[in-house]
Each structure stands twice: as C-alpha cells, then as structure tokens.
Amino acid sequence: xxxxxxxxxxxxxxxxxxxxxxxxxxxxxxxxxxxxxxxxxxxxxxxxxxxxxxxxxxxxxxxxxxxxxxxxxxxxxxxxxxxxxxxxxxxxxxxxxxxxxxxxxxxxxxxxxxxxxxxxxxxxxxxxxxxxxxxxxxxxxxxxxxxx
Numbered sequence: 001x002x003x004x005x006x007x008x009x010x011x012x013x014x015x016x017x018x019x020x021x022x023x024x025x026x027x028x029x030x031x032x033x034x035x036x037x038x039x040x041x042x043x044x045x046x047x048x049x050x051x052x053x054x055x056x057x058x059x060x061x062x063x064x065x066x067x068x069x070x071x072x073x074x075x076x077x078x079x080x081x082x083x084x085x086x087x088x089x090x091x092x093x094x095x096x097x098x099x100x101x102x103x104x105x106x107x108x109x110x111x112x113x114x115x116x117x118x119x120x121x122x123x124x125x126x127x128x129x130x131x132x133x134x135x136x137x138x139x140x141x142x143x144x145x146x147x148x
Contacts, residue, residue: 010050010053012050013054016053016054018058019057020057020137020140020142022142022143022144023037023060023062023145024144025063025064025106027068028067029067030068030106033061034113036147037106041057041110041123041127042056042123043055043057056123058128058142059127060130060135062130064102064105064130065098065102065132074095077094079091079093079094106129110127
C-alpha cells in the first residue's frame with residue numbers, strides 16, 4: 001500500500017508573509033511581554049515556520065516605559081555591561097536604564113530571547129519600541145494584538 005505523499009514546505013524570503021503587529025506594553029509584565037514579542041519576531045506563530053529564515057512579523061511596541069516588573073525587581077535587578085577594559089564592569093539599576101533609554105528594558109529583554117547569530121540580529125531589526133502612544137508606522141496599518 002502506498003503512503004500518502006506529503007511535502008514539507010520550507011519558507012524562504014520570497015514566500016514569507018510578514019505582517020505588522022502593534023502591542024501595547026502598558027501594565028504588562030516584562031518577561032511575558034518580551035517572550036511574546038520574541039515569539040512573533042521569530043515567526044513561531046506561523047504555520048510555515050522555518051528556523052533558518054526570517055519569517056516573523058514586524059512588531060511595534062508602544063508605551064514601552066510603562067512595563068511592569070514583578071516582585072522586588074524594580075529595586076534589586078541590575079543590568080551589567082563591560083567596557084572591555086580591566087575592571088570595566090558597570091552595573092545599572094532599572095531606574096537608571098529607564099532614565100537613559102525609556103525603551104531599554106523591553107529591547108534588552110527581547111534581544112536576550114532571540115538567537116545569537118546573524119539571523120537574530122536581523123530579526124531584532126524588525127522590532128520598533130516607542131515610549132508613549134505615538135509611532136510613525138500608521139501607513140503599514142498594524143494589527144493590534146491584545147495580550148490579556
């Protein structure tokens with residue numbers, strides 16, 4: 001008896017269907033928001049997900065400065081970077097990160113959830129985070145996604 005012949009379809013940059021998605025970060029928990037954004041950027045919500053192809057959506061995040069942190073993280077969490085020189089480890093608190101860049105918490109969290117490769121860097125360019133409700137992407141007619 002012959003087995004049914006199913007073909008595995010692998011997406012490529014010509015066949016992917018990229019959409020524009022708008023997410024409001026106000027009142028959302030940082031980690032859960034970031035994982036949803038990374039999931040959409042990667043394209044794992046699509047039927048034709050292919051791991052080595054940018055088949056995700058373009059994600060617009062508004063009100064990025066109004067994201068919530070659970071527990072005592074606002075007081076105790078530190079963001080570390082290194083200058084590259086001996087003794088160059090620098091620590092910043094959540095308030096310092098928000099003061100320097102209001103969208104910094106969301107962008108750092110999402111970047112950490114994407115692959116550490118050329119593909120991950122390309123995927124990260126599909127995310128646009130803004131403080132406040134205004135964004136310059138109205139012409140793309142983004143679809144609003146509710147996370148609650």
